Amino acid sequence: MGRRQRQTASFRKKSRNGKQKAAGEVVPSKRDSLAGLMMAYAMQPGERQRESLWAFIRDRNPYVFSHHPSDKCFEEHVWNFGGMYFCKGCVMTFSGVMAGLVLQLVVGWLGMMEGVWETWGVASVFVGMLLPTVVLGALGGPRWMKHVGRFLLGVLVASAFCMLFVTGHWWVRGVVIAMFFLVKIPMERLRRKQNRTTRQGSGAHHKEAVL
Incomplete structure (x- = not known):
């Protein structure tokens, strides 16, 4: 399994605690949002010493800037920069x-x-x-x-x-x-x-x- 697949699988696993929308769309919980991730990073000085904020967010929710579901059918809607997905x-x-x-x-x-x-x-x-x-x-x-x-x-x-x-x-x-x-x-x-x-x-x- 490649790095991109592992990140996607990890994100989907973490998002199971989120709300469910119509047609099975998963909405990440508050802790998966940009504000939640930044707060978590600020509250963990040990993590901050080991990795950058970029790496911290990328490893936990690489789709935080994509504004699209993390399904494969939306690959054409996003660009990948350094392991993070951004809405085109x-x-x-x-x-x-x-x-x-x-x-x-x-x-x-x-x-x-x-x-x-x-x-x-x-x-x-x-x-x-x-x-x-x-x-x-x-x-x-x-x-x-x-x-x-x-x-x-x-x-x-x-x-x-x-x-x-x-x-x-x-x-x-x-x-x-x-x-x-x-x-x-x-x-x-x-x-x-x-x-x-x-x-x-x-x-x-x-x-x-x-x-």
């Missing part, structure tokens, strides 16, 4: 956030958009950056296109956050905050639904292969 979509979104912050700090393009027409121009750019994630999330598409969409989503999140401090219009701030929740909630529900569908499809395929 989240990595690309975070990269976009960093790029968006740098863009605003270096160029300051949002500060140039103070007029009414300029504000609507910014809104059009925001919608353009959001559309790829929404469309690809609903209809599907190549993996590389989804990565681009998630990167643009990150740029949008950073730019919208900066807009709260740049704009002098309270109604613009209200629209930005409202749109954040109006988009965030449906997208999270869609992601959970897709996870269940992927897992159920994998289970059906496995049964057919056994038969």
Whole structure:
């Protein structure tokens, strides 16, 4: 059994004490969460002397940053860095956030958009950056296109956050905050639904292969 298989088996064994969701999905207990693992690491100075925080978390829950179940059918949804699994979509979104912050700090393009027409121009750019994630999330598409969409989503999140401090219009701030929740909630529900569908499809395929 390889190291990756041992880590997966160990994680699943530790997660048996967690809650159970629909379709048999295992939700790790609080002690398997990032906060729980960091607290456990801080409370064990002996462990801290023998291994790094990275190694401590990796050996106990390598999927803590994956945001996907630890099933084999989700291997295409994660990247493996040093034995830790990271959600591809989240990595690309975070990269976009960093790029968006740098863009605003270096160029300051949002500060140039103070007029009414300029504000609507910014809104059009925001919608353009959001559309790829929404469309690809609903209809599907190549993996590389989804990565681009998630990167643009990150740029949008950073730019919208900066807009709260740049704009002098309270109604613009209200629209930005409202749109954040109006988009965030449906997208999270869609992601959970897709996870269940992927897992159920994998289970059906496995049964057919056994038969």
